[in-house]
Amino acid sequence: MSSDTKSSRLNTLRHDLPASLVVFLVAVPLSLGIAMASGAPLVAGLIAAVVGGIVGGALGGSAVQVSGPAAGLSLVVVDLVHTYGWRATCMITLLAGVVQLLLGVLKAARAALAVSPAVIHGMLAAVGIIIALSQLHIVLGGSSQHSAIANLVELPGQIADLHGHKVAVGVLTIAVLALWTRLPQRVRSVPAPLAALLVAAIVAWAFGWDVTRVDLSESVTEWAFPVLPQGDWHMVVSSVLLVALLAGCESLLCCVAVDGMHGGRRCDLDQELTGQGVANMVTGALGGLPVAGVIVRSTTNVKAGARTRVSSILHGVWVLVFALGFGWSIKLIPLEALAALLVFIGVQMVNLGHVKKVHGHGEVPVYVATMAAVIVLGLAEGVLAGLALAALLALRRLTRVTVLKHADRDGRLHVTISGSLTFLGVPRLTHELRAIPDGTTVDLDLNIDFMDNGAFEAIHSWRLDHERMGGTVHIDELHDEWYALAASGGRTSPVKSPPRAPDRWWLPWAHRRRPEPPRPLPSDDETAECLLTAGAREYHSRTAPLVRPIFTELARKQQPTHLFITCADSRIMPSLITSSGPGDLFTVRNIGNLVPRRGTEPHDDSVVAAIEYATQVLSVRTITVCGHSGCGAMAGVLSGGVQAGSLPGLRRWLRHGDHSLARFIETEGDRLHSGALDVLCRVNVQQQLENLLTYRKVEEQVNAGTLELVGLFFDIGSARVHMVPPLRPEFASVAARPLMTADD
Template identity: 80%
Template sequence: MTGDTHSNVLRTLRYDVPASLVVFLVAVPLSLGIAMASGAPLAAGLIAAVVGGVVAGALGGSVVQVSGPAAGLSLVVADLVQTYGWRATCMITLLAGAVQLVLGLLRAARAALAVSPAVIHGMLAGVGVVIALSQLHIVLGGSPQRSALANLMELPAQVAAMHGHTVAVGLLTIAVLALWTRLPKQIRVVPAPLAALLVAALVAWAFQWDVTRVDLSGSLGTWAFPVLPQGDWHEIVAAVLLVALLAGVESLLCSVAVDGMHAGPRADLDQELTGQGAANMVSGALGGLPVAGVIVRSTANVQAGARSRASAVLHGVWVLMFALGFGWTIQLIPVEALAALLVFIGVQMVNLGHIRKVHGHGEVPVYVITMLAVVVLGLAEGVVAGLALAAVMALRRLTWVTVKTHEPVDDGRWHVSISGSLTFLGVPRLTHELRAIPPRSAVDLDLNIDFMDNAAFEAIHSWRLNHERSGGTVEIDELHDEWYALAASGARTYQAKKPPRAPDRWWLPWAHRHRRPVRPSAEPSSEPPVGPPDRPECRLTAGAREFHRRTAPLVRPILTELAHKQQPSHLFITCADSRVVPSLITASGPGDLFTVRNIGNLVPRRGAEPHDDSVVAAIEYATQVLGVHTITVCGHSGCGAMAGLLSGGVKAGSLPGMRRWLRHGHHSLARFIENADGPLDSRALDQLCRINVQQQLENLRTHRKVDEQVRAGRLELVGLYFDIGSARVQMLPPLPSTVSVKI
């Protein structure tokens, strides 16, 4: 035996065998109850449990999912049994398995995930209500009616004519199920369904209660091959597809849910659908119920510690051994106890957790309509109703448009923002909002849309033309994509939605924002331009308007809080170079940085000539009034001031003020020359830029208050170097002669 085989055997014995026994104890009572709710022989539930465990467990794509008879299919099976008979229903199950097998081989499993979970949860809740209503009549000593509404209408009369012993058994079963989870953990090793049936059977036997015993006339020994159903072949085909799709979707959604419960291999959904198809073909041929992945048994399997598919397979083996060796014990179970178990299961299928989940996504109407339609109309009709409503709601979300109009505040301009997918469905609301804007007014129109069809374009275009003819102006800015600009120019627009551009574009240079006026192609060239001429001062004005529209509402709460006092934590000294944006490269916001900018990010030494009070004043105010914790000097690659130093003042020859200012960089140049170990090359400038940052940190220590705070540990000096070409910020250590500080 190899090492891998030995470890697999040990893992199976340690984890999978105990888990399979737990699932077996859960599966037996549930399989019997589902068979009873389906109107099928009780042995059919055990057959489905065996086949679901062995075949689907061995061939499926999930290593820990457990398959077997599913309560969600009981209504369909009951209707098929009533219409075609049991043996024909088995043939429908076999054919449905063949359909699942083909779909799995065609790798169509992922398509099932397109079904809204709200529909599935609503369907299961509806099935649960129908099961509970029908089985409640058996608990009360009567017989279920043909429909859920009939069961509901007959319930008062059934309550009035209750039979004592049957009601007692049912109430006892429900009481055990409800109280079992509150018992000590050692007792709860026995699953609640099994414990409830055992208690009910023992009490009914001990007190000799007059109850109905389970009938095993359709036992495992009376097998007959399925027969073809007789009737309209359209309805038969529809029945086959319904069983195949419902069982397949439930199994695949169960696989996805189970994947979130364990850390093992992920499920192969196509293989899972293929395994379910094979299991349904075998189950139908042997006279069993339709098979599907079941969340209750799968959850029990995971919680019991299962690690491989061996647990699911072994649970099927244990069910088979029980049916063959101890099947006679099933006859001791009161039918009313099984019915009470089904009532309890049906109530639990209306899961409040599912309702909370769909409520968070606004899909409660889909859940409720599906559930009510299943109860009132039937399973297939309920699913169709839920799918139709889900499709309508999805279409509504996809085509929803938001139009917000803001009246002029300071700049005298109306601001209109349109968001969403702009289609013909949103045109009525769009035109209503636009027509409310007064004539001859200036309008900023922001289009934050991911799609625009022709009807929407015509609505905006016509309004714009009319508004401009009345003497108003319209400036259009498309934040997401240029749908309007392309349509106005006569170019072909895209037929599908495109990935959105990032809406926060404050950091982009003006030239990169594509904020240009759009001239309608239908307008003559004599019309005045829509926007202002493209001059730098006009760009500043446009930028201020953009700030008022987009950024100001976001930062106003912060600035209001900072309006009376600033508390920056950093003094940030950097170059005046336009490519260095302190808030961008440090990801800081309002109130974080007390900033000083000058040519070459220089810090004049104490007493240096020419005398400069501006930088010294900022240092004093930052350290002694604001109480900053850090002073940062940030240089950058390709600094023009350092190039002037490196040229010996030649490049600053015609700039006398620049020549005088660069004297504060002579110590940096001296350091550079001292450390140079060869002829100057293309890297000399960046080397000087880095040394200059380190030198300015040393210059800061010449100021007494700064040096005292650094020595006391209340102030840190940090050097940064911004490589513009690579957009990288690097930390620079202080020069060896300075005090080392932590960053």
């Protein structure tokens, strides 16, 4: 036996086997409850759990997702059973599996992700409310009505006519479910649904309560092949597509959610859809409920430590063993306890976390509309209503136009237009532009990703009128030149191009002036604050929309790979000369890019703290020391501190450059030539790399090969970056990869 095979088996025994048992304990009561809510034989829920676990787990595209009967499909199944009968419903499930299989083969899984999550969450919340209302009647000792509205209307009368023992069992079950999460961890190792049903069954048996028992007279062995539905074939086809699409969407969205819970292999969505299709074909043929990826069981599987699909497959095997060998024990469960479990599940399906998420994106109307329409009109009608509203809101956002105006002290007006400019935004656009006073000098920034002819005509017509009345308009397009091409008669592409960053962000303020006409620099009484404020405004209008997605992701944590130590000189821009972006460099800047040797005076905790944090917390892989030509700090070191003048703090700090000066004198002797300063600047970089090795952790990581020390030299006059070779031969690998040598 190979070591890999042995390791795989040990991994299964250690992680997947225990996880499969936990999922099995959750799956059995949930499968029975969903079958009951679906109006199907209870054994159909167990069949779906077995097939979803074994077939879906073996053929699906996710390593840890668990498939089985889904509460979100129960309303569809109830309606199908009522309309066509159970055996015909099984045939619809089988045909829905064929549709899913074909969609998976055709690589159409990604299209399902285009469905707004607000619609899915709203649908599931509505299904939860409907299930809770219908099963609440059973908990209270009565029977559910034909619709959610009827159940709601009949509820007061049902509460007034309580049935003692039956109500007690239901209340006991809900109480156990609600309190279970507050018990000690050791007790909570038993899944709450299983514990609630066990407590309810034991108490009802011990006190001899008069309750309704679960009827599991159907046997897995009593099987009949599904029959074709009778009736309008248009409705049959619609039913097949509805089951296929709802089950597929729920599975794929569950897949995406579960991928964020574990660090293993990512899900193959097309393979998952194919596996779900085969599973639905098998469960339909065997007389089971439709299956889909289920978030409750999948989350339980991940939290229980599952690593591979073996856990899902084994959970299906355990359900099969239970159904064949211990199915008789299900008769001990009170029907009211099972109904109470469904009430609890239904309430949990109204997830406030989902409401917060859609609220953050302005999609609460879609969520609420879908939920209300499903409750009042039906599942298919509600989903279509939600999709229609989501499409309308998306169209509205797509055509939303933002016009921002800001006046300078010199009377110039800055106008920024953002969004997609189509004919739908022309009324707002025209209103804002016509409000600009005649004779004003206007800087118009077009921060847009599309412009149709209607929008172009509106802007161009306003521009001509404004210039005719003595005003001036300077148009600057931050992305593709939609306006310029249209004005020149060129043909614009209908395809939106990805935004690109403004091409002048790196220019100094003094150079970042529009060429027509040149704008004056701030007068003497104006401070740099106005430049910073103007720069911040420019950042918000131009750059912030482009980089916001990056910073939203980086807001969670920083993971830089490089510690970059460089001079505080204003001409050095680390991100510019290394072409790095946000989150790449952990930067330390000081006068002369100095690294104080460990234990030297004057003591400096700032640089030391940065080195410790970068190497021991952030685990950077490279420390770079970057010097530059004409460094004033090195000029001060070269002058023996004379050039520091009456700056005592600077003189003390420059003592950390004494080792650089000593090494320079050692290599150059007493010869001082015109290029001596830049030579010292390069030697200083080499010396600071040596100083880094005086820190024990740095030296250990360098020797272990987990940390690399790199020297750079930026020649300001030529705007070129050179690699600085290290002093020690063992760092020759670093010097072997120069960007530019000293001779370039």
